[in-house]
Amino acid sequence: MEGALIARDRVGVQDFVLLDSHTSEAAFLNNLRKRYQENLIYTYIGTLLVSVNPYKELDIYTVTQMQLYRGVNFFELPPHLYAIADNAYRVMCSEYNNHFILISGESGAGKTEASKKILQYYAVTCPTTEQLQVVRDRLLLSNPVLEAFGNAKTLRNDNSSRFGKYMDIQFDFKGAPVGGHILSYLIEKSRVVHQNHGERNFHIFYQLLEGGEKDLLCWLGLERNPQKYAYLVQGRCAKVFSINDKNDWKIVRKAFSIIDFTEKDLEHLFGIVASVLHLGNIQFEEDSNGHAIIRNGTQIKWISKVLSPLNVDLAFYARDAVAKAIYGRTFTWLVNKINGSLANKVGSLSGTVIGLLDIYGFEVLDTNSFEQFCINYCNEKLQQLLIEMTLKAEQEEYEMEGIEWEPIPYFNNKIICDLVEQKHKGIISILDEECLRPGEATDLSFLEKLEEKVGDHAHFVTRKLADQKTRKSIDWVDFRLLHYAGEVTYCAVGDFSLMVFQVLCNSKNGIVRDCFLLSELDSRRRPETVATQFKNSLMSLIEILMSKEPSYIRCIKPNENKEPGKFDDCLIRHQVKYLGLMEHLRVRRAGFAYRRKYEHFLRRYKSLCPATWPHWHGPAAEGVERLIKHIGYKPEEYKLGRTKIFIRFPKTLFATEDAFEIRKHLLGMIPACWRGVLARKEAKKRTWAVQIIRKFIQGFINRKKPLCPENVEFVRLVQYKYLMKLRDHIPRNVLDKSWLQPPSILEEISEMLQKMCIRNLVRKYCRGVTPERKVQLQQKAVTSAIFRGKKEGYQQSINLPFADTRLSEEVLILAPYSQYATPVVKYDRNGFKARERLLVLTQSSAYVVEMAKIKQKIDYATLKGISTSNLGDGIVVMHVPEDNKQKGDVILQCEHIFEMVTKLCMLANKQNLVKVVKGSLRFRIGSGKEGTMVFTVGPEPHVFKAKDGQLTVVRLKLCLHSRS
Numbered sequence: 001m002e003g004a005l006i007a008r009d010r011v012g013v014q015d016f017v018l019l020d021s022h023t024s025e026a027a028f029l030n031n032l033r034k035r036y037q038e039n040l041i042y043t044y045i046g047t048l049l050v051s052v053n054p055y056k057e058l059d060i061y062t063v064t065q066m067q068l069y070r071g072v073n074f075f076e077l078p079p080h081l082y083a084i085a086d087n088a089y090r091v092m093c094s095e096y097n098n099h100f101i102l103i104s105g106e107s108g109a110g111k112t113e114a115s116k117k118i119l120q121y122y123a124v125t126c127p128t129t130e131q132l133q134v135v136r137d138r139l140l141l142s143n144p145v146l147e148a149f150g151n152a153k154t155l156r157n158d159n160s161s162r163f164g165k166y167m168d169i170q171f172d173f174k175g176a177p178v179g180g181h182i183l184s185y186l187i188e189k190s191r192v193v194h195q196n197h198g199e200r201n202f203h204i205f206y207q208l209l210e211g212g213e214k215d216l217l218c219w220l221g222l223e224r225n226p227q228k229y230a231y232l233v234q235g236r237c238a239k240v241f242s243i244n245d246k247n248d249w250k251i252v253r254k255a256f257s258i259i260d261f262t263e264k265d266l267e268h269l270f271g272i273v274a275s276v277l278h279l280g281n282i283q284f285e286e287d288s289n290g291h292a293i294i295r296n297g298t299q300i301k302w303i304s305k306v307l308s309p310l311n312v313d314l315a316f317y318a319r320d321a322v323a324k325a326i327y328g329r330t331f332t333w334l335v336n337k338i339n340g341s342l343a344n345k346v347g348s349l350s351g352t353v354i355g356l357l358d359i360y361g362f363e364v365l366d367t368n369s370f371e372q373f374c375i376n377y378c379n380e381k382l383q384q385l386l387i388e389m390t391l392k393a394e395q396e397e398y399e400m401e402g403i404e405w406e407p408i409p410y411f412n413n414k415i416i417c418d419l420v421e422q423k424h425k426g427i428i429s430i431l432d433e434e435c436l437r438p439g440e441a442t443d444l445s446f447l448e449k450l451e452e453k454v455g456d457h458a459h460f461v462t463r464k465l466a467d468q469k470t471r472k473s474i475d476w477v478d479f480r481l482l483h484y485a486g487e488v489t490y491c492a493v494g495d496f497s498l499m500v501f502q503v504l505c506n507s508k509n510g511i512v513r514d515c516f517l518l519s520e521l522d523s524r525r526r527p528e529t530v531a532t533q534f535k536n537s538l539m540s541l542i543e544i545l546m547s548k549e550p551s552y553i554r555c556i557k558p559n560e561n562k563e564p565g566k567f568d569d570c571l572i573r574h575q576v577k578y579l580g581l582m583e584h585l586r587v588r589r590a591g592f593a594y595r596r597k598y599e600h601f602l603r604r605y606k607s608l609c610p611a612t613w614p615h616w617h618g619p620a621a622e623g624v625e626r627l628i629k630h631i632g633y634k635p636e637e638y639k640l641g642r643t644k645i646f647i648r649f650p651k652t653l654f655a656t657e658d659a660f661e662i663r664k665h666l667l668g669m670i671p672a673c674w675r676g677v678l679a680r681k682e683a684k685k686r687t688w689a690v691q692i693i694r695k696f697i698q699g700f701i702n703r704k705k706p707l708c709p710e711n712v713e714f715v716r717l718v719q720y721k722y723l724m725k726l727r728d729h730i731p732r733n734v735l736d737k738s739w740l741q742p743p744s745i746l747e748e749i750s751e752m753l754q755k756m757c758i759r760n761l762v763r764k765y766c767r768g769v770t771p772e773r774k775v776q777l778q779q780k781a782v783t784s785a786i787f788r789g790k791k792e793g794y795q796q797s798i799n800l801p802f803a804d805t806r807l808s809e810e811v812l813i814l815a816p817y818s819q820y821a822t823p824v825v826k827y828d829r830n831g832f833k834a835r836e837r838l839l840v841l842t843q844s845s846a847y848v849v850e851m852a853k854i855k856q857k858i859d860y861a862t863l864k865g866i867s868t869s870n871l872g873d874g875i876v877v878m879h880v881p882e883d884n885k886q887k888g889d890v891i892l893q894c895e896h897i898f899e900m901v902t903k904l905c906m907l908a909n910k911q912n913l914v915k916v917v918k919g920s921l922r923f924r925i926g927s928g929k930e931g932t933m934v935f936t937v938g939p940e941p942h943v944f945k946a947k948d949g950q951l952t953v954v955r956l957k958l959c960l961h962s963r964s
């Protein structure tokens with residue numbers, strides 16, 4: 001709601017409590033007018049909603065609007081009856097208590113429309129289930145039925161409710177509507193028999209005649225023409241342009257079927273409607289005794305006989321009384337029947353309710369009868385309730401907030417209520433006494449009694465009691481009450497006799513029988529007058545309301561002509577008075593114009609103080625204190641409650657609001673400038689991007705050309721991208737041969753880079769190699785040169801380090817020539833297999849040692865060659881020169897053949913002497929003889945010598961020397 005504070009000069013304030021001169025009626029009207037002219041028909045007084053009938057369709061009742069108000073804090077959106085409805089609903093759901101919404105205003109002010117809209121709001125926004133849809137439909141459809149029987153066209157409203165209505169909507173614990181209950185008040189029975197010019201009887205009569213099926217009318221003995229019925233033609237406007245009776249009949253018929261009326265019920269109901277019409281057509285004439293007799297006998301078959309010997313006037317009077325009674329009681333029956341259908345049958349039993357009270361407003365007619373008396377008394381009671389509840393709520397809030405209560409001058413209308421309802425001394429009691437006392441009661445005797453008993457009351461006047469000046473305006477049969485809303489003069493002439501209709505108790509029509517109970521004829525019981533009945537029902541209504549949380553909607557009729565946009569000051573001023581709005585405003589203001597929770601206040605105005613902007617991290621109350629200190633509130637302008645700040649004068653709030661608007665504007669500008677900078681940057685970025693993309697495409701097309709302006713950036717980009725990627729994929733060690741595939745234009749560079757990289761890695765590797773490791777590597781390089789790709793087991797031998805302790809002086813595995821077939825295995829202390837023969841390498845020669853005794857010395861200088869097979873056996877043959885002293889070539893079997901051969905070669909410096917042979921080799925046995933050695937693979941490794949001296953070396957899958 002604060003959102004529109006700034007527009008207050010044009011559209012007025014949304015809450016009357018913000019009016020500077022809150023006691024000025026003119027200021028009140030002015031605000032209402034401003035808003036009405038802007039189609040803002042709703043204004044608050046605190047939590048009370050004032051509504052002015054727009055007399056045109058406004059776009060504010062859509063489902064979107066409903067959703068907008070759903071669950072939103074009351075003051076955050078413009079005033080609306082949805083806000084009232086939603087607030088009541090939300091509080092009900094959260095606090096699990098009962099509520100009522102009191103809608104009042106004079107005829108045509110928009111009460112019924114408001115209550116229907118609230119019902120629709122609940123129908124749309126409340127949770128429901130498929131089962132509960134039925135309840136929802138019944139709640140909505142009870143309206144057309146009640147309106148058909150209880151509404152009529154009047155001069156003031158084409159669809160005027162002629163009864164007061166209180167409807168409870170029952171909700172289950174989940175907040176779903178599960179049922180309803182209706183109470184009706186004071187149906188205007190007089191309308192059944194009499195209508196003023198320009199007005200009609202209740203809608204149902206015209207609907208039945210206009211829309212009723214031919215058979216039905218025939219059965220009821222009715223003609224379609226309303227002009228034929230005396231009760232329908234007095235207002236001379238049976239047909240009205242704005243009302244479509246035929247269509248409404250269809251709606252009502254459909255509604256009847258939804259709200260559980262049986263065909264029998266309808267038969268009886270329409271029977272009664274028709275009876276009333278027939279009754280109205282009965283005419284009397286005088287017989288010779290001066291008694292009334294029925295003139296036109298045809299109608300009588302529809303009603304019971306009139307037996308009393310009455311004169312003609314009284315006979316007409318009695319006829320009308322019967323018609324009114326039948327209709328009135330049938331209406332009550334109808335309401336009860338609807339209640340049966342609305343009763344909660346599906347939901348949980350213990351739920352909560354929201355009551356909608358749509359009740360006639362204060363009425364002042366040219367001639368005010370008993371009906372107006374009741375209506376105005378009702379308004380007096382409701383006004384009292386409103387003032388009391390508002391005051392109570394205000395006081396409670398002050399107490400809760402720890403703020404001192406300041407007494408407010410206001411008019412308490414309890415004194416008028418007492419005048420009407422006090423036991424024994426009140427007007428109703430006096431009326432009862434007059435009606436029920438033996439002997440003839442007259443209007444004048446009643447008036448005299450009043451003068452006697454309440455004559456000295458400040459709010460009661462009769463002609464006799466009045467002063468000279470006012471005497472003229474009061475008739476002898478009148479009394480005047482000074483209501484809170486103004487003076488009303490009532491005519492004391494009326495129907496004070498109690499009518500009892502024995503004959504109706506025996507009717508064949510079920511509804512009539514239900515309505516007129518025989519027990520009522522019990523003469524021992526003191527019957528209640530209509531006034532007392534009304535008083536009692538009003539008392540129980542007040543009791544119902546007192547137990548609930550209130551919300552109020554006050555409806556105002558802007559003009560008498562149902563004209564949109566016309567704001568009749570005089571008419572509205574009256575209503576503002578009748579509705580007690582000034583009084584309510586006075587109570588509501590109670591010293592402080594505005595109050596808000598600290599959190600809300602701080603959220604809105606925090607930008608006004610550097611300490612609270614943009615964020616306040618402490619408690620909201622302290623934030624507000626800092627804020628108002630910074631703005632400069634004077635001590636008399638505000639009070640700080642427990643949870644709310646109270647601001648005494650609207651001008652203080654407006655000044656704050658204006659400051660906030662300026663601030664908002666400034667704050668709004670910063671983002672605007674910033675947005676400009678960003679937009680310019682964005683545009684630049686886009687232009688730049690377009691150029692880049694264009695260049696890229698050009699570069700791609702020309703990428704294979706030598707560097708030129710067209711491709712230079714593309715190539716650089718590709719280079720850059722490739723190099724950046726290569727950086728993450730560079731080989732980390734000399735053995736890693738992977739290299740990132742270059743784009744074609746970078747192949748040459750990539751190759752160079754790869755070489756550099758490898759060189760670098762190698763250098764790095766070499767620098768990190770120890771002398772021992774270097775020797776190893778040199779040895780391994782020799783091994784590789786000799787054996788790589790030639791002999792089985794080489795690959796596996798690479799990772800096996802050569803040991804310094806082997807073969808420098810001693811320890812090689814030797815196999816005696818004679819024992820190839822069964823080698824004897826021994827282990828020396830170095831863990832090597834030792835046989836009978838050892839090979840010892842020294843700097844200048846190799847010794848074949850047998851049992852530690854030198855057996856054969858081979859000089860490196862004379863060594864002719866070294867042979868091994870390509871298989872994984874451990875046989876090595878050292879070819880020595882043909883020398884007599886020597887026995888022949890040395891054949892050895894050793895475990896570390898790669899190491900042994902390598903070291904031997906290196907010592908002898910004769911790498912090229914080694915031969916790796918396939919299949920077989922020839923060797924010299926000595927003394928000029930030669931032998932052959934065959935290498936083969938078999939299921940078992942062994943070495944054997946054939947008879948012809950040929951040696952065969954069989955190796956298993958595994959190499960002989962592989963120990964691990």
Ligand SMILES: Nc1ncnc2c1ncn2[C@@H]1O[C@H](COP(=O)(O)OP(=O)(O)OP(=O)(O)O)[C@@H](O)[C@H]1O
Nearest residue numbers: 055056106107108109110111112113157159160161
């Ligand atoms: N919010 C509204 N928007 C548009 N038209 C409205 C609105 N409220 C009322 N009206 C118009 O005013 C007419 C009278 O309204 P409504 O019947 O609600 O008055 P009422 O106060 O219930 O009168 P009564 O006391 O005679 O029953 C409606 O038929 C409708 O044409």
